Amino acid sequence: MANNRYDLAVIGSGPGGYEAAIRASQLKMRTCVIERDRPGGVCLNWGCIPSKALLNSAETMEIIAAAGREHGIQTGDVTFDFARVIARSREAADKLSRGVRFLLRKNNIDLFEASAAFAAPDRLTLSRSDGKAPAVNTIEADRILIATGSRERLFPGMTIGDGMLTSREALVYDQLPESIAVIGAGAVGLEFAYFYHCFGAKVTIIELEKQVLPGCDAEIAEELRRSLLKRKIDLLLGHGYKSAARHGDRWTVTVDNNGQSRTVEAEMVLVAVGRVPNSDGLGLDKVGVELAPGGFIRIDDSFRASRSEIYAIGDVIRPPLLAHKASAEGIAAVEIMAGAREPGFDLLNIPACVYCQPEVATIGMTEAAARAAGIEVKIGKFPFRANGKAVAVNHVEGFVKLVAGKKYGEVIGCQIIGHGATDLISEVVLGKTLEATTLEFGRTVHPHPTLSETVMEAALAAEGEAINF
């Protein structure tokens, strides 16, 4: 029987937990990971990865649908096997989950498939929901890192089933509905709306705020709204969810707009109204770990919770609830533990992406947020329709909007909407990390013809020197 004492025990094997564990192992800590579901967490199994597989199928449908009109390539009647679409997405998830298992083994990290709860600040009790005995009953560790992530938020009284689902159920639901009401126009809601729309479902999006992607730059949101309308996706902005009732095999969703209520009929309802941290069920109160409002675990700048042996990272500590933020925090936390990095973490340099078409990618502050914070900015905008590659490949929707400091032109923020936006943003993120200014963006030679030229031109535009627009 192996020694159950570790330098570090990580609860959760999502992108935050497993990457932290690998970094810890690299830094010579004896490390284990405890996972109650599948290795890889929500991201690999129930989020980022399988949804991107579905969106790739959706985009393929959209390309085929336009093939005759745009390219003169006639396809005849197009049919599809929706169950196969879902199955392919599961295959991608399974493959990556196996990959995580392999990476943990390769790095000599013990994986325990069980639920964990604190018995003491340095001791965890393991249990399994299937009644089987876990490999070990308790684990002791000098430090314990909570990386338990988050789960889908539901409205009070709402139950899942009978065609009422969250993204998690939708990812394995292999029947295509003829109509669907999507509650919430955030990233998840928009991605599923786009997915179902491409396979021919009638989609209605319901959003309480007055714009899609609440909190995003207003011009970007407006461009996306127009794009959704062009695709004939119905949008009810400024409409709050009231209730949903099942009538026969259909749902009637009641929504409210300034006291005026109306109903939306649909075969399926997808609830995408945010996520809640998984800070319950761990016995945190027993070991004196404090929670902040919203159920997030309160931490200091070293990711230390209110007990000095206990650390936490990722969705369970604070927004934004994003896989790459969790990974970065996990690695930072472990390096701080090892004394290899100074405490602190820059939350303003975390990109965020939406993968519907056109894609949206953002970094840093919006123009409005910067101005509200009293930062003097100049704006550089460059539309895709003025970019050679975008015209050639017929993706002319969208633009790059760069928010630069007025005096020196440093990146305060950047928002991109358009094809490939989620890949384009990385250049700006790197630039922001290195404190590049519009001068460096503008003088860096970008290959022609590529969509990346839009970023360079936006930087030039901020100085009033765009060449092609």
Next chain:
Amino acid sequence: MSIDITMPKLSDTMEEGKILRWLKHPGDKVTHGEPLAEVETDKADMVMEAFDDGVMQEILLAEGESAPVGAPIARLAAPGEEIKPAAPPSPGALAELAPAAEQPESAPVQAAQPPRAASRPVAVRKRSLKEAEEPEASNGAAPPAEAAKPSHPEPGGDGPEPKAMPRPEPEREPAGATRDTAAMRPASVPPRTTAPAHEHGDQAKIKASPLARRAAEEAGVDLAQVQGTGPEGRITKRDIDNFLRQQQLFRQRRLVTPREGLPGTWEELSKMRRTIAQRMATSKREIPHFYVTMEIDMEEAVRLKKSLEATELFDEAITYNDIVIKACTLALGRYPRMNASFENDGIRIHPSINIGMAVAVEDGLIVPVIKECQQLTLPEIARAAHRLVAKAAQGGFTADELSGATFSISNMGMLGIEHFSAVIVPPQAAILAVSAIKERPVVRNGQVAVGTTMMLTVSCDHRIVDGVVAGRFLQEMKRFLENPASLLV
């Protein structure tokens, strides 16, 4: 009817002032409270504001020249009044004629220069002002010695040694001989808009972000002197900001030309030095000083500052100076007798805590004041302090910002000073001398250990307070600094 504008008394001790730059010129509309001119006084460069509405009619004291307090320096026409050209061409009329006459020469100048420096034909106006000045000088208002002096030693006296080429800050320059070569100036104006901070010499080898390079170049900071905190010592914008703040706190109003003086020369006292000489001598002559020192454990305060930095909770980076000011305010609140002055053979205990902080500038020091400290939170104190320090570097204090202190702090921590005592600024009761935070041997539980400590020395006026009060005041400061969470409340 026209209104005479006279040289204002911008500080308690000011006797005369020198016009550095007129901000309003004949023909300009002036409204109450608008800045009229930058004036050099014994304490600092300050902005003089208008007390009346009207139209600037005539400037009587040229840039670079001095006049005693109360002497007329300009004339304002009441609103609506015609500016009538006098028989000998008045400055107003000349100034209006001048641009046309100067056009061929000055056109390229205007294109290359920053707009504020470019618009006025300085040489022409100066000539006209000389004429206007003659009758004023003989009207007896000014003590003859003072009035006569400016024309001779002044141009070189206050600035660095004269140079053949005009310097790149035309608006700051005393109107000496170099002023007339307006047409030569473009050569000295750096090509700001296009010059990147790129590679020249050693600066290029230092790891620094492009943003940091630009900010450093603009502020005239030598990157070699900056400690980088980015990965592998890379210098970031934050490092430049911190460097500038520290520099401004403790030295050199102009980084490039610290005033040191040449061996074997005699120099006349500048106004600022004269004031310092008088007041410090008065202080030591009249105030019975005594000094009390205490060692403060700064470990918790260091930790507080670090965690404030790491969490970036406040926009303003909090410095140790800010922390000391806050702790001092709290301690003064408990020992109000330390916040007093000796006046008319009595003791006035002040209702507000206005803390003056000694800031070194090129030729001496000034003591800008943070008012009503008892009402300010730590970040508010930080903001006020940093603003005043920035002003000390750039000039432009209002009279209000340099007067009304009820207690002063002199901080030499950044220079690594072990321990020192300061001279009281009359009529205040005390001044606090802050030294460096250092690792020093301390005794804990009977064992010698390495601690992080700082020495505080308070100099007190024995006519106002006795040793017990001074000691208790320092004990109180120690309590706050060693339990710094109290500073955030």
